[in-house]
Amino acid sequence: MASAASVVAAAPLGSMDHAGGEGGGEMTLTVRWSGREYAVHIFGDETVSELKRRICEVTGVLPKRQKLLYPKLAAKLGDDSVLLVQLNLKPSVKMTMIGTTEDEIIVDQGESSEVVDDFTLGQDEVTDIKDKEVNKQKLWRRINRYKIKLLNPCREGKKLLVLDIDYTLFDHRSPAENPLELMRPYLHEFLSSVYASYDIMIWSATSMKWVELKMGQLGVLSNPGYKITALLDLLAMITVVSDSHGTIDCKPLGLIWAHFPEFYSPRNTIMFDDLRRNFVMNPRNGLTIRPFRKAHLNRGTDDELARLTQYLLAISDLADISRLDHRNWESYVEVGPKRRVPVEADGPTSVNGSNSESHDEEDGSKRHRQRWVRPTSTTIPPGPTYADMSSLFLGR
Numbered sequence: 001m002a003s004a005a006s007v008v009a010a011a012p013l014g015s016m017d018h019a020g021g022e023g024g025g026e027m028t029l030t031v032r033w034s035g036r037e038y039a040v041h042i043f044g045d046e047t048v049s050e051l052k053r054r055i056c057e058v059t060g061v062l063p064k065r066q067k068l069l070y071p072k073l074a075a076k077l078g079d080d081s082v083l084l085v086q087l088n089l090k091p092s093v094k095m096t097m098i099g100t101t102e103d104e105i106i107v108d109q110g111e112s113s114e115v116v117d118d119f120t121l122g123q124d125e126v127t128d129i130k131d132k133e134v135n136k137q138k139l140w141r142r143i144n145r146y147k148i149k150l151l152n153p154c155r156e157g158k159k160l161l162v163l164d165i166d167y168t169l170f171d172h173r174s175p176a177e178n179p180l181e182l183m184r185p186y187l188h189e190f191l192s193s194v195y196a197s198y199d200i201m202i203w204s205a206t207s208m209k210w211v212e213l214k215m216g217q218l219g220v221l222s223n224p225g226y227k228i229t230a231l232l233d234l235l236a237m238i239t240v241v242s243d244s245h246g247t248i249d250c251k252p253l254g255l256i257w258a259h260f261p262e263f264y265s266p267r268n269t270i271m272f273d274d275l276r277r278n279f280v281m282n283p284r285n286g287l288t289i290r291p292f293r294k295a296h297l298n299r300g301t302d303d304e305l306a307r308l309t310q311y312l313l314a315i316s317d318l319a320d321i322s323r324l325d326h327r328n329w330e331s332y333v334e335v336g337p338k339r340r341v342p343v344e345a346d347g348p349t350s351v352n353g354s355n356s357e358s359h360d361e362e363d364g365s366k367r368h369r370q371r372w373v374r375p376t377s378t379t380i381p382p383g384p385t386y387a388d389m390s391s392l393f394l395g396r
Contacts, residue, residue: 049080061099162271167291190305192225197316
């Protein structure tokens, strides 16, 4: 876990970050766990959820396994949405954490159940969440604290594909003697095909140890047909607040864009996840994939990755894929030797819409494409750049 993330040194008690407000200064808490004490550095305007993530950094206990104990505050510490400043904690506070690392937990996944409420946020609320100053501050802090370890170099001119693991590439709940039985069909074919046009990063809401273990067992880290650029874990995520649904843990792509602005930006990045709330900070770059569950029943019919291969190849030449409405990806893909190639226009593109004039052309692999021709008068304004943000956040 420590290989993928590092904890920044604490500022003096009571200090303020450059954008912090009253009560939002950095504090140091002492957490007792398993006979040891750990210093945890946190800002007052962050939530209990973020505190648990910070505790995870130093103890290895996942947030969902933690129970925090402190006199008269047990109820509030059980609510992940509570701001730490509301707890009126003293700088010298010491609290106890009860929890177990994944290494010490034996789980019969065949008998476990998981109910995921992937709620739908309105467009206005999504815009409000990603534009809130407090959430931008959280992203700023995560960029400074989290170090992305490259497994392979970023490649100039390639787009970026970011992939979730659980229920996206792998059924992590069904029982099996061999992990390969739970792998989503066409996984290696999918990754090998898109690798020519996309760098690939894996981002899971689990610990780095389990990300490495799962990807290793599936052969993703050693396949000769493609290379994984980087792995990210739950410590790279941030917690934002929704007016209608409370706290939301999400995967902000701005973290990657700020670390590698010379390679990646909103214009060339797409992320697949079975939970749409994970891209609430970058809604134009997310595609919600159907969850792959009950692998033993569905692996004979699941062709999601095969069809998404067609989609990614179809859009690989576009200058700005954030202009596409990825919710309609299936309408861009035709079964058979012909496939539709969407061409971006002034605004979110729906290929079934305005660009109606087309012609057929044969490519090097003898497959035919039906291309919607963009009017010559159309120009694509430059998308937002993270180069300046990177200089600010990383001191470049």
